[in-house]
Structures are given as C-alpha cells and as structure tokens.
Amino acid sequence: MAWSTRELADLAGTTVNTVRHYHRLGLLAQPDRTANGYKHYGIAHLVRLLRIRRLATLGVPLGDIALVAQGGDETPAALQAVDAQLTERIAELQRARADIAAILREGAPADSPRGFESVASRLSEADRSILHIYTRLYDQEALDDLRRMVEAEPSRSDDEFDALPADADEATRERLATELAPSLVQHLDDYPWLTDPTMHAARDDTVTQQTFVEAVVELYNAAQIDVLSRATRIAHERRGSEAAAGEPALDEGRDQFAEGERAEP
Secondary structure (H helix, E strand, O other): OOEOHHHHHHHHOOOHHHHHHHHHHOOOOOOEEOOOOOEEEOHHHHHHHHHHHHHHHHOOOHHHHHHHHOOOOHHHHHHHHHHHHHHHHHHHHHHHHHHHHHHHHHOOOOOOOOOOHHHHOOOOHHHHHHHHHHHHHEOHHHHHHHHHHHHOOOOHHHHHHHOOOOOOOHHHHHHHHHHHHHHHHHHHHHOHHHHOHHHHEOOOHHHHHHHHHHHHHHHOOHHHHHHHHHHHHHHHHHOOOOOOOOHHHHHHHHHHHHHHHHHOO
C-alpha cells in the first residue's frame, strides 16, 4: 500500500510540514516518486515516522533523534539528559501555576513581579517596574525583605509621592521628604543590610549600581528623585550616621537626570 504525504502525516498524527521538516533534517528518507511525480510512502516510512514522533513526544531534541534511535550505548545517557530537562521544566510549570494562582487570588496585574502579587495592585507603575529590576539584581533574602517593606499600609505621603509632578516646589519637596524619612529610618533599623546592599547583590557590584542609578533616573521624575535623596539624608542624620549608603546613588541619579534635562534642545 502507498500513501501520499498528506495521507502519511494524517495516519501518523502529524502534519505535512512536519514530514517535510523531517526530510530536510535527514531523519526520514525521501520516498520513491511515481511517473507523474507524486511521492508514495510505504510501511517502512510510516514505521520510521512513528518512531521519530515517539522520541519527539518524549522530549528528545530532533538533533539527537538519529543517535537515540540507533539504540547504542549513548541512548541511556541521552534519555537521562532529557529526563533532567523535563524535571526542570515541570518545576518551572509548577512555579508558573503557583504564580498564576497568586495573581488571580490577589487581583494583581498579570505581569506582577514574582512574590509581590499581594501588593502589586496598589503600587505605582514606577514602583512595579523597579521591583522587576530588583528581582534581577538582588538575592531572594533581599527580595523577601523588600516585600515585607512594601506590605506595610501605604501612607498619605506615599500616595503624594507617586503623584508628585516634576516641577514640585521647594516647600513641597522638603515637607514630603521629612514625612517619608521616618519610614526609611524604620527600614534601616529593621533591615541593616540596606546600608550595604552589595551584601545581597546577585550580580557584579558595578552592574548593580549602574543599573539601579539608570532605573531611578528613567522611572522617577526630577522632583521624586530629589525627595528620595533628601529623605534618605534625613533618615541617616536621625540615625546618627554621617554617610548614607543609599544616598550617593540617589544623588548620582539626580545629577544624571539634571544633565539630561540640560542636554535637551
């Protein structure tokens, strides 16, 4: 009995394009053609195609199928490698399901940073964005602490900071910085590593610092950066510290923003 490409693909539960792809990879031999040019596949092609499909459904990469199909000494190791990859993939899928459950339960934005689903819906766009960046800069212990910080009930000052216009006047900036400082003092008391964030950096210190500065400049306006810098300075003064660990980065971010403003036509 002979089948056309479409008939073979249908019988094997796949598509014509897949059959053609296997031909291009050399996994499936080309069949003989009739006088009018039509391909005619036989039992041998069907069996070979079914075996290829079986290995593919097991997760064997197409590039390894020819080797695995030979059944040599390399086959067990190749299958064990596939099993390890599947184990990792299953873990990823389970984490994804847990994340989706948390997003639905908390009514959070679908792209909420992992672990921050419970608070994401009340954070500003800038805060959510910078948390995404933090997940790539800091280790899990630091991220857990950050989550606890933002889980605290937002204050009126937090809301005002989120809405602060870039041209906010001097009095508003100073007042808002003074109002925000106590919460920064509390954070520094509760999480001493904030005075030296490199303790929990997941990447090179220089990369972490540069990325942080660029993120602050990009995500917050000039007045917000100024308020953050002032509030940090006040917080460290209240704690009796002469040097604010987070302050240089904020000052640098403010200066970079100012340079960008001056450079605009």
